[in-house]
Amino acid sequence: MCNPFQRATRVKRISKLAALLGCLIFPSWPEATVAESKASGQLSFIPTENTRGGDSSSPALGRDHPNLIFASFAGLLQQWPNTFAYSGHSIIPGVVPRGTLLYHGTNDPVLAPTQGLEWLAFNPEYSYIIHTRRPGHLTLHTYVATRPLRIIYLDGQSASMGTPGFSDSQTVLINGTVPKELSDTGERLLNEAYARARGLCKLGKEWGFEGVVRMNTCFEVMWCDFTQGVKLLRSTNTTDPFDAYSNPRESQASVKSSESNDSEEEFVKRQWTAVSTRM
Numbered sequence: 001m002c003n004p005f006q007r008a009t010r011v012k013r014i015s016k017l018a019a020l021l022g023c024l025i026f027p028s029w030p031e032a033t034v035a036e037s038k039a040s041g042q043l044s045f046i047p048t049e050n051t052r053g054g055d056s057s058s059p060a061l062g063r064d065h066p067n068l069i070f071a072s073f074a075g076l077l078q079q080w081p082n083t084f085a086y087s088g089h090s091i092i093p094g095v096v097p098r099g100t101l102l103y104h105g106t107n108d109p110v111l112a113p114t115q116g117l118e119w120l121a122f123n124p125e126y127s128y129i130i131h132t133r134r135p136g137h138l139t140l141h142t143y144v145a146t147r148p149l150r151i152i153y154l155d156g157q158s159a160s161m162g163t164p165g166f167s168d169s170q171t172v173l174i175n176g177t178v179p180k181e182l183s184d185t186g187e188r189l190l191n192e193a194y195a196r197a198r199g200l201c202k203l204g205k206e207w208g209f210e211g212v213v214r215m216n217t218c219f220e221v222m223w224c225d226f227t228q229g230v231k232l233l234r235s236t237n238t239t240d241p242f243d244a245y246s247n248p249r250e251s252q253a254s255v256k257s258s259e260s261n262d263s264e265e266e267f268v269k270r271q272w273t274a275v276s277t278r279m
Contacts, residue, residue, distance in 0.1 A: 072089070072090050072155065076090070076155060087156050087165025089155070089156070090153075090154070090155040091153070091154055091169060091173070092153040093150075093151075093152050093153075094151055094152070094153055095151065096145055096148065096149040096213075097145065097148060098145050098146065098147050098148050099144060099145060100122075100144070100145045101142060101143070101144055101233075102120035102121065102122065102143045102145065102221065102223075102230065103120060103121045103122075103124045103126070103140060103142055104119065104127055104140075104141045104143065105127035105128055105138060105139065105140050105141070105238075106131065106139050107131050107134045107135060107137065107138055107139075108136035108137045108139070110136075112139070112141040112232055113141075114226055114227070114232065115225070115226050115227050116226060117194070117198065117201055117222070117224055117225070117226075118222075118223060118226060119221070119222050119223070120143060120220060120221050120222075120223050120230070121218060121219075122218065122220065122221070124140055125218070126217060126218040126220065127140060127141075128140055128238055129217075137237065137239045138237070138238050138239045139235050139236065139237055139238065139239075140235070140238045141232060141235045141236075142232075142233045142234050143230045143231060143232055143233060144230065144231050144233050145230055146229060146231050147229055149211060149221075149223075149229050149230075150208060150209045150210045151209055151210065151211045151212060151213050151221060152204075152209045152212055152213070153212075153213040153214075154169045154170065154212060154213070155215075156169070156215070161189050161190075161192075161193055167193075167196060170196050170199075170212075173200065173203060174196065174199035174200060174203060175199070197212075197222050197224075200212050200222070200224075201222075201224035201225075204224055210224055210225065210228065210229060211223040211224055
């Protein structure tokens, strides 16, 4: 049973997701109309009269599979539905509200991104956990949206890599194809992820969106240009005091040595001294 504090925290989280979902469901962007003529190059989610070949006997679009459409809409920005149906198929235009806090983690000597393409998380924990086991001190950077940010949202686990279906919607958007083979894990897989991101950003310049909201462990936004729409508020050293070495292996060896030779008080004092000399 949840205590009142846990219940209040859960309500706040649901309210934040509901607010973002409310922005995503409207098929329009500020200062960029979605349903325009073909010459404008904008996305169009409004069916035309000739979509079904002019056959008046055919049912209207969406009536063939209403349960699937409802399930897709009801599962937007929810973890479990998009984990279960991980390949995804919906592409939703929307906005991230002005004033939304976004987060990005880096490890020394990498600095906070101020230009170009990078990822931002909607919660600090997601940014932290990605970088916490990488070499180098961890810094958490907090950004704020200075205006409504025009995005598209790809459902499913579209931010994941390696399993068939995760990136299908993205490659279909970029070049109208679905890759038959997956790359190996590691650097090659990461390079392909950035290549897809650049392809989507190039498409965004034509269609009017500036970023892509996707889900992996949590939700994130792939932001195409850090000189536009976002501002760095602060950078916080979030390095674990007991893992403050540039090389994680060095840290583990040091901890094992200290634990075997020192009392608990001496062990904590040594670890804090190591952190203080590096901050």
